[in-house]
Amino acid sequence: MPAAEVRGVVLEAGKIFDPVKEAETVGVRGMIPEEGGKALARHRLDDNCERQLSNAVNVAYSMSYTFHAMSSFFRRDDVALTGLGKFYIKRSTAEREDALDLSRYLLRRGGRVKLMGLCQPKMNYDEPSKGDALYAMELTVAMEKLQYEKYLALSKAAEEAKDMELQDYVCTKYLHPQVKLIKKHSEYVSQLRRVGKGQGTYLFDRVLKSKMK
Ligand SMILES: [Fe+2]
Incomplete structure (x- = not known):
């Protein structure tokens, strides 16, 4: 079975989601701001x-x-x-x-x-x-x-x-x-x-x- 690519992440064949790998690819830093004064929980709030x-x-x-x-x-x-x-x-x-x-x-x-x-x-x-x-x-x-x-x-x-x-x-x-x-x-x-x-x-x-x- 060939490896699958999901959202730019190459996954093992037959797998659709690898949370650790994907979180690392999108950048944990991008998801959780490090600067002071920014809400950590903010996600997709326009x-x-x-x-x-x-x-x-x-x-x-x-x-x-x-x-x-x-x-x-x-x-x-x-x-x-x-x-x-x-x-x-x-x-x-x-x-x-x-x-x-x-x-x-x-x-x-x-x-x-x-x-x-x-x-x-x-x-x-x-x-x-x-x-x-x-x-x-x-x-x-x-x-x-x-x-x-x-x-x-x-x-x-x-x-x-x-x-x-x-x-x-x-x-x-x-x-x-x-x-x-x-x-x-x-x-x-x-x-x-x-x-x-x-x-x-x-x-x-x-x-x-x-x-x-
Ligand atoms: Fe009212």
Whole structure:
């Protein structure tokens, strides 16, 4: 049986992979950087994917910050929609956990996490036609849709870089749940539009709170 050549490595006949020989041929040094400051684990992580992952971390933190602000508003004693207050602090915690998970993933892949500044959340709850709860929930749907676009951009970057592992991670962990979140929040918008401000919103808030116990 003739010897086989795989990726420039001459292997014994009938063999398809010799890890030691191949690692030596591609250069162990090439695979594992020796210079300080470079991640040893980094393997096939595209620069654009690294950037987009870092952006996703910052987007999740910004969402968390905004939901925190919303929760603080609904928990005010002159607003006292405590169901929404609880709902938004849970959303805030969930987004912060997503930010941490994305950071951990990026570090696992040998990337670097670059945290940016957060914008002060500025909301206008006084819009007379909607009322505070509907205004907040409509804003939430819009923000979740924007976040979906960011995750989609990350998934597209992974596709372009042929990084199937990253694509699978984004799709399973972020795109699928994001679709469910958009649907759930859209239903809340419909319910708030149906019940109106005042007593209707108060009842919506009570039901929301009872569901979270
Ligand atoms: Fe989200």
